[in-house]
Amino acid sequence: MNTDNLPHNNNYVIETDRLNIYYGNFLAVKDVNLKIPPRKITAIIGPSGCGKSTVLRAFNRMNDLIPSARQEGRVLFHGKNIYDPDVDPVQVRRMIGMVFQKPNPFPKSIYENVAWGVRINGFSGNMDDLVEETLRQAALWDEVKDNLHKSALALSGGQQQRLCIARAIAVKPEIVLMDEPCSALDPIATLKIEDLMRELSARYTIIIVTHNMQQAARASDFTAFFTMDEDRAGMMVEFGLTSQIFTRPKNKQTEDYITGRFG
Amino acid sequence: MRFSLVDSSNKGKTTNLARRHQIGKIWHAIFFLSTATGLLALVTLLLSIINQSFGLMAVDYKVDPSTLSARPLEQLSNSELIDILKSNVSKIRLRTLEREKPLDQRTTDELLELVNTQIVGQKIIYTWKLHESIFRRAEIEAEIARDYPNARLEFRAWLNWQFLKNTMSSQAQFAGIRTALLGSLNLILYTILFALPIGIGAAIYLEEYARKDLWYNRIIQTNIDNLAGVPSIVYGILGLAIFVRALQPLTSGALFGTPAENGRTILSAGLTMALLVLPIIIINAQEAIRAVPDTIRQASYGLGATKWQTIWSHVLPYALPGILTGNILAISRAIGETAPLILVGASTFITSDPNGPFSHFTALPIQIYNWTTRPQEQFRNIAAAAIIVLMTTLLMINALAILLRNRYSKKI
Amino acid sequence: MENQLLKIRSTKDKLIETNEISQQLRKRLRLSETLIQTLLLIFGAVSILTTLGIVYELGKESWLFFGREEVSLVEFLTTTTWQPVAGKFGVLPLINATLMTSFFAMLVSLPLGLSAAIYLSEYASARARSLLKPILEILAGIPTVVYGYFALTFMTPLLRSIFGSDTVQIYNTLSAGLVMGIMILPLVSSMSEDALNAVPNSLREAAYSLGATRLETAIKVVVPAALSGIVAAFILGVSRAVGETMIVAIAAGSGPAFTLNPFRAAETMTGYIARISGGDLAYDTPDYNSIFAIGLLLFLVTLVLNMISRRIAARFREVYE
Numbered sequence: 001m002n003t004d005n006l007p008h009n010n011n012y013v014i015e016t017d018r019l020n021i022y023y024g025n026f027l028a029v030k031d032v033n034l035k036i037p038p039r040k041i042t043a044i045i046g047p048s049g050c051g052k053s054t055v056l057r058a059f060n061r062m063n064d065l066i067p068s069a070r071q072e073g074r075v076l077f078h079g080k081n082i083y084d085p086d087v088d089p090v091q092v093r094r095m096i097g098m099v100f101q102k103p104n105p106f107p108k109s110i111y112e113n114v115a116w117g118v119r120i121n122g123f124s125g126n127m128d129d130l131v132e133e134t135l136r137q138a139a140l141w142d143e144v145k146d147n148l149h150k151s152a153l154a155l156s157g158g159q160q161q162r163l164c165i166a167r168a169i170a171v172k173p174e175i176v177l178m179d180e181p182c183s184a185l186d187p188i189a190t191l192k193i194e195d196l197m198r199e200l201s202a203r204y205t206i207i208i209v210t211h212n213m214q215q216a217a218r219a220s221d222f223t224a225f226f227t228m229d230e231d232r233a234g235m236m237v238e239f240g241l242t243s244q245i246f247t248r249p250k251n252k253q254t255e256d257y258i259t260g261r262f263g
Numbered sequence: 264m265r266f267s268l269v270d271s272s273n274k275g276k277t278t279n280l281a282r283r284h285q286i287g288k289i290w291h292a293i294f295f296l297s298t299a300t301g302l303l304a305l306v307t308l309l310l311s312i313i314n315q316s317f318g319l320m321a322v323d324y325k326v327d328p329s330t331l332s333a334r335p336l337e338q339l340s341n342s343e344l345i346d347i348l349k350s351n352v353s354k355i356r357l358r359t360l361e362r363e364k365p366l367d368q369r370t371t372d373e374l375l376e377l378v379n380t381q382i383v384g385q386k387i388i389y390t391w392k393l394h395e396s397i398f399r400r401a402e403i404e405a406e407i408a409r410d411y412p413n414a415r416l417e418f419r420a421w422l423n424w425q426f427l428k429n430t431m432s433s434q435a436q437f438a439g440i441r442t443a444l445l446g447s448l449n450l451i452l453y454t455i456l457f458a459l460p461i462g463i464g465a466a467i468y469l470e471e472y473a474r475k476d477l478w479y480n481r482i483i484q485t486n487i488d489n490l491a492g493v494p495s496i497v498y499g500i501l502g503l504a505i506f507v508r509a510l511q512p513l514t515s516g517a518l519f520g521t522p523a524e525n526g527r528t529i530l531s532a533g534l535t536m537a538l539l540v541l542p543i544i545i546i547n548a549q550e551a552i553r554a555v556p557d558t559i560r561q562a563s564y565g566l567g568a569t570k571w572q573t574i575w576s577h578v579l580p581y582a583l584p585g586i587l588t589g590n591i592l593a594i595s596r597a598i599g600e601t602a603p604l605i606l607v608g609a610s611t612f613i614t615s616d617p618n619g620p621f622s623h624f625t626a627l628p629i630q631i632y633n634w635t636t637r638p639q640e641q642f643r644n645i646a647a648a649a650i651i652v653l654m655t656t657l658l659m660i661n662a663l664a665i666l667l668r669n670r671y672s673k674k675i
Numbered sequence: 676m677e678n679q680l681l682k683i684r685s686t687k688d689k690l691i692e693t694n695e696i697s698q699q700l701r702k703r704l705r706l707s708e709t710l711i712q713t714l715l716l717i718f719g720a721v722s723i724l725t726t727l728g729i730v731y732e733l734g735k736e737s738w739l740f741f742g743r744e745e746v747s748l749v750e751f752l753t754t755t756t757w758q759p760v761a762g763k764f765g766v767l768p769l770i771n772a773t774l775m776t777s778f779f780a781m782l783v784s785l786p787l788g789l790s791a792a793i794y795l796s797e798y799a800s801a802r803a804r805s806l807l808k809p810i811l812e813i814l815a816g817i818p819t820v821v822y823g824y825f826a827l828t829f830m831t832p833l834l835r836s837i838f839g840s841d842t843v844q845i846y847n848t849l850s851a852g853l854v855m856g857i858m859i860l861p862l863v864s865s866m867s868e869d870a871l872n873a874v875p876n877s878l879r880e881a882a883y884s885l886g887a888t889r890l891e892t893a894i895k896v897v898v899p900a901a902l903s904g905i906v907a908a909f910i911l912g913v914s915r916a917v918g919e920t921m922i923v924a925i926a927a928g929s930g931p932a933f934t935l936n937p938f939r940a941a942e943t944m945t946g947y948i949a950r951i952s953g954g955d956l957a958y959d960t961p962d963y964n965s966i967f968a969i970g971l972l973l974f975l976v977t978l979v980l981n982m983i984s985r986r987i988a989a990r991f992r993e994v995y996e
């Protein structure tokens with residue numbers, strides 16, 4: 001038996017195994033062992049620069065697009081290491097979608113934004129229905145149904161971000177990665193996205209990076225707390241139920257961070 | 264700081280400060296005037312060209328046209344012109360002309376030119392520039408009346424409709440730029456056909472695929488930057504050696520059964536120009552592609568798109584206006600280029616319209632060059648007229664580029 | 676394998692086996708992607724082929740040229756008569772004429788271009804800039820054959836009316852050089868202006884705070900700080916002048932002459948190439964081969980100048996980025 005295959009716990013969609021990520025020679029994240037449960041919202045929190053985005057992008061191989069980035073260790077998706085040489089990063093991203101920090105709709109129509117990803121994945125059904133269904137899931141339908149063929153760039157920031165979420169879920173991924181999706185939005189738009197996440201978690205596994213404590217406390221089921229050592233290498237300090245992390249953190253650093261922020 | 268800005272011994276001396284301000288003002292004026300020299304040069308150039316395109320012309324005749332017909336020759340119909348020819352030209356000469364091209368198949372302009380060359384024997388004695396024609400008119404009239412009592416003095420716009428429509432002629436007053444203009448447009452077509460896809464493709468490769476740390480990608484990039492500075496005449500030499508000579512079977516059309524005696528064809532010229540503008544197109548397109556925000560690429564990859572899907576659906580549409588603008592400017596450079604065409608053998612005297620890639624050709628800048636270097640004043644005049652046509656063409660192309668840019672930049 | 680037997684509850688309420696996921700994630704053979712990438716690489720390589728073509732053809736024909744018994748490399752580079760019919764192949768008169776026209780061109784374009792750059796970057800209001808810059812851009816877009824016409828029909832008569840038509844020949848290097856200077860002016864001014872603009876404002880502020888006037892700031896602080904960028908512009912201008920063909924072909928005269936008199940006709944390297952190849956040039960004659968030998972010289976000189984210019988400009992950018 002291959003000793004690399006550690007016992008795989010069937011309660012998790014993603015497991016990282018001694019994950020180190022480098023940018024060139026700089027060790028940005030070290031020794032992360034994280035287990036993401038299915039159909040739950042997992043928040044990754046921690047001070048800025050501790051490698052939250054880096055870890056998140058490792059889950060769908062977006063780091064491949066950064067020439068200097070490389071990783072050691074494994075990221076298991078249903079037990080399969082997505083960094084195995086026989087794995088196609090394009091396929092990984094079709095199953096693990098992503099929403100970015102700043103809303104980045106394509107400079108096309110609202111309809112096209114939703115339909116494009118579906119079309120390249122070879123969808124042959126009724127596109128109009130799918131677009132409507134997706135926009136309803138993203139709680140955007142009522143606001144845009146009369147302007148489907150207008151430019152997505154005409155939407156407000158919050159609407160744009162929900163469109164980006166719609167775009168991501170239109171291709172029916174299993175996991176949606178969100179990197180500080182609300183950091184560029186106002187509080188009302190933020191609240192809408194949090195509600196949306198809650199609804200989507202019935203169908204999708206959501207992993208969200210946030211630097212907003214309240215958001216993590218309010219909107220997530222599980223929380224991973226990251227920090228960095230004196231070499232600025234990020235590492236995971238504590239992982240657990242959000243309720244536990246925010247009320248009875250086991251680790252001193254976690255407690256300092258959380259209480260410091262809550263003042 | 265290494266430079267001593269204020270001489271410390273003079274500190275506080277107001278007279279000195281006043282002088283420094285004085286000097287500052289003088290230099291301010293000098294700097295301004297230097298910049299304005301550009302404007303002065305441009306205006307002088309344009310005026311001197313316009314000055315040459317209009318003006319008086321003194322013509323002499325063997326036969327006075329008014330003896331041939333009661334009405335001015337220009338107003339006669341084809342059959343009337345043919346009648347004049349038949350009654351004034353020798354039988355033998357007529358037969359030769361018929362053999363070249365039957366008279367009844369010739370256009371009015373061609374017939375008119377025949378009447379003028381065969382019978383009237385119009386000959387330009389001298390032409391004057393616009394400013395001379397206006398300010399020295401009386402003098403000129405007196406001079407001509409004295410020296411050439413039979414000559415007629417007329418004011419001529421060298422840039423006229425006939426000039427655009429006529430083909431080549433050995434006499435300036437009948438020469439036109441039709442073949443040259445068509446030649447230029449034709450050859451640019453081939454340039455675009457080759458340079459555009461290859462140039463944009465290369466730019467996509469360099470910006471989206473090439474890893475900058477690989478030696479061969481760096482070589483490609485450096486090489487393109489260097490090629491952009493190679494003198495155009497060197498491209499001409501290359502075109503002569505490769506397209507005209509080495510690839511003659513291809514560029515002469517011999518491979519395709521089209522008879523053309525050598526490789527000095529529109530295709531060769533278009534390909535040579537394509538190589539010439541390729542570096543410019545690549546560099547421009549690279550800039551446009553580089554301006555596409557990375558967030559768009561990430562969004563696309565995040566959906567599980569492949570590289571080409573990302574480029575085709577998102578990067579290219581976004582970069583297109585920039586690519587187009589840059590390319591139009593590159594193309595307009597190719598339209599004005601002359602030296603490479605001399606090398607690949609543009610002919611200067613061609614009267615038939617270009618037909619297809621394997622025809623011999625002439626081009627607008629070649630015609631300008633050729634006419635400029637003729638000793639007779641009247642050829643300078645038509646060269647100036649041709650320059651106006653060339654510059655107007657370039658102006659329209661550039662206006663199109665600006666229009667395109669504005670339209671697309673509003674859309675996104 | 677234990678791994679393959681592992682089953683987990685998926686989010687889609689069905690059991691997903693690890694090897695099922697492995698199947699789904701398996702590398703696809705994306706033929707079109709590979710094809711497209713290869714094609715684009717080939718497009719990129721066309722430029723390499725162009726360079727190889729230039730080097731090969733120029734090299735080969737030059738080799739044939741110097742292989743002729745009537746030609747020797749030493750004679751080529753050191754003697755002062757170019758008379759192919761008489762078997763005399765000394766390239767110096769052509770080089771001399773090229774240097775002269777380039778010299779006059781730089782005499783015009785360097786001071787004017789630099790002054791214009793200083794004006795545009797240090798003095799001009801936004802309005803003045805938006806008015807003057809397009810004019811320079813238009814100048815840069817005028818075909819060189821038009822400049823040639825301008826030299827012959829305007830500059831030369833002007834020079835002859837100033838210095839007398841006995842002194843100034845109809846074709847002369849001065850007229851061609853001066854007009855070439857106008858042609859190169861936009862290049863020098865826009866590159867120099869970029870260099871001046873790259874100088875950080877803090878440097879200007881430092882100078883002003885020491886009590887320097889605007890002129891002193893510009894001349895003693897900004898220009899020295901941007902000097903290497905300006906030098907790069909100058910060198911590129913020289914390269915452009917050396918390679919320029921139409922102006923000299925029209926206005927500088929045909930027929931090589933070894934003279935330092937700016938009022939006399941003299942043929943430059945490019946002018947010679949243009950004239951010789953103008954007619955129906957027979958292949959493999961000394962004339963034909965000589966084009967390539969001179970072309971090679973031209974190519975090497977401009978290449979070296981361009982490379983030096985780009986090296987200097989790159990180092991300059993590094994300093995301020």
Ligand SMILES: Nc1ncnc2c1ncn2[C@@H]1O[C@H](COP(=O)(O)OP(=O)(O)O)[C@@H](O)[C@H]1O
Pocket residue numbers: 023028047048049050051052053054055066068232234
């Ligand atoms: N593309 C990159 N190249 C080099 N270093 C990077 C890159 N992206 C992030 N880093 C570095 O990696 C560390 C972690 O970054 P990031 O994952 O963005 O942190 P976070 O999202 O927690 O703020 C930081 O020190 C950052 O400077």
Ligand SMILES: [Mg+2]
Pocket residue numbers: 052053054179
């Ligand atoms: Mg981040």
